[in-house]
Amino acid sequence: MLSGILLSSGNGNRVSSNECSTNMNFGIHVTGFAKSFIIEGNTCNTNGGAASPNYYGRGIELSSAAGPGAVSDHTIRNNTCRFNYNYGGPLDNGSEGVGIGLDDGVLRCSVYGNRVSNNEGNGIQLYGGGAPGRIPDTGGHTIASNVLDSNCTRAVLNRRSGGTAASPFYAHIQLAYIYASPTLITTNIFAGPTRGGVHVDSTSSNVVVLNTMYWGTPAPVAGLPAAEVLQEA
Numbered sequence: 530m531l532s533g534i535l536l537s538s539g540n541g542n543r544v545s546s547n548e549c550s551t552n553m554n555f556g557i558h559v560t561g562f563a564k565s566f567i568i569e570g571n572t573c574n575t576n577g578g579a580a581s582p583n584y585y586g587r588g589i590e591l592s593s594a595a596g597p598g599a600v601s602d603h604t605i606r607n608n609t610c611r612f613n614y615n616y617g618g619p620l621d622n623g624s625e626g627v628g629i630g631l632d633d634g635v636l637r638c639s640v641y642g643n644r645v646s647n648n649e650g651n652g653i654q655l656y657g658g659g660a661p662g663r664i665p666d667t668g669g670h671t672i673a674s675n676v677l678d679s680n681c682t683r684a685v686l687n688r689r690s691g692g693t694a695a696s697p698f699y700a701h702i703q704l705a706y707i708y709a710s711p712t713l714i715t716t717n718i719f720a721g722p723t724r725g726g727v728h729v730d731s732t733s734s735n736v737v738v739l740n741t742m743y744w745g746t747p748a749p750v751a752g753l754p755a756a757e758v759l760q761e762a
Contacts, residue, residue, distance in 0.1 A: 537561030577614030584617035615649030623696025626650030637669035646678035657706030669710035679721030
């Protein structure tokens with residue numbers, strides 16, 4: 530199957546206690562016009578595949594491609610997302626194989642209590658869509674009390690053609706184009722050999738990172754990549 534569960538509309542739905550593993554694209558995919566879901570207690574492992582460059586490989590994926598605020602106000606809690614495969618995506622830039630993705634301008638989500646480990650890409654990835662003029666707000670998220678262990682195991686450039694160079698997607702939690710409403714990242718545990726804990730890139734703002742435990746993963750100190758700098762409002 531391309532996705533274990535696909536939801537493209539609704540308000541206040543609950544998606545709980547499902548096994549959504551070994552799909553070619555996503556374990557759980559929320560898109561279209563969908564608000565205020567609770568996504569909890571699901572297992573979304575080993576999604577993604579090599580049959581097509583358009584197979585993205587993500588455990589839980591929320592996408593607001595339908596427009597600003599189309600997918601918003603969701604709670605994602607107590608899920609397990611592991612071993613998702615970083616092969617697909619048209620850019621082949623190492624950005625897939627994600628445990629939990631908030632994509633294309635998803636707004637005001639709460640992500641907590643999840644176990645996100647051994648994914649070939651980022652553990653949790655937030656991407657605001659890359660269009661600030663069209664999308665006025667991509668923030669308002671709370672990412673808290675998640676355990677992230679040994680992610681970015683194959684975050685490499687040009688993998689499909691045999692590339693091995695490390696991609697910029699090196700951190701347990703990665704943010705790009707996340708701005709406007711404040712986003713809080715707190716009380717997460719970063720474990721394993723992943724190169725960084727949080728990457729807040731220069732396109733993001735109004736992001737606060739605090740009260741984090743680094744257990745094996747390097748803490749943000751001098752000598753680490755410049756992106757491993759915590760930005761505060």
